[in-house]
Amino acid sequence: MDEHKESLRVGAAVRRRRRTLELTLSAVAERSGLSVPFLSQVENERARPSRRSLEKVADALGTTAVELLAAADPARTVDLVRADDTSVEEDSAGGVVRSLVRGHHQMQAQEFVGDHDPGREFQLRNDVLMHVTEGAVEVEAEGRAYRLVRGDTLYLTGGVRHRWRATVPDARVLVVAVGEHIEAVDEPGPK
Secondary structure (H helix, E strand, C coil): CCHHHHCEEHHHHHHHHHHHCCCCHHHHHHHHCCCHHHHHHHHCCCCCCCHHHHHHHHHHCCCCHHHHHHCCEECCCCCCCCCCCCCEEECCCCCEEEECCCCCCCEEEEEEECCCCCCCCEECCCCEEEEEEECEEEEEECCEEEEEECCCEEEECCCCEEEEEECCCCCEEEEEEECCCCCCCCCCCCC
16 A cells, blocks of 8 residues: 555545535545545545545535545654754754754644854744753844743744844754744634
């Protein structure tokens, strides 16, 4: 079996598509010729549909099997990045950048050590958190300056323009952000 397809969880994509169309499991079962219990098992990742069954589900949902697979969630993974991991990049200002999350995930994290290009402005699509683990940095966000020292954390919502720089040698900053490929959704609240 294709290892890539094996690692995908297509059930969540099926559920999202069905709910977007405001269809019940019964309606999808009727349209696809598959049983409600089987479709429930697929959505809950307790059954993996054959290629033919996935095509039937896709037809019932007005899409294709390829599109459902493309929208599938990656399998749950555990990945360890050791402190001595040597996969680091040098920043344009001479500092070191180390990725703490490998691959294409909902969350990205990087550790910056040393100086950072203070002229570089960021405006990320999604939320970002900056935590100083050593030293001190200055952050300018939305026209306001913040001085952060060891243990301080600054949270910025998506779209906030910001830039930062280390104010002491060997400062360490942990930056955690929601992946750029994730579309933020406002939850409907009480009006």
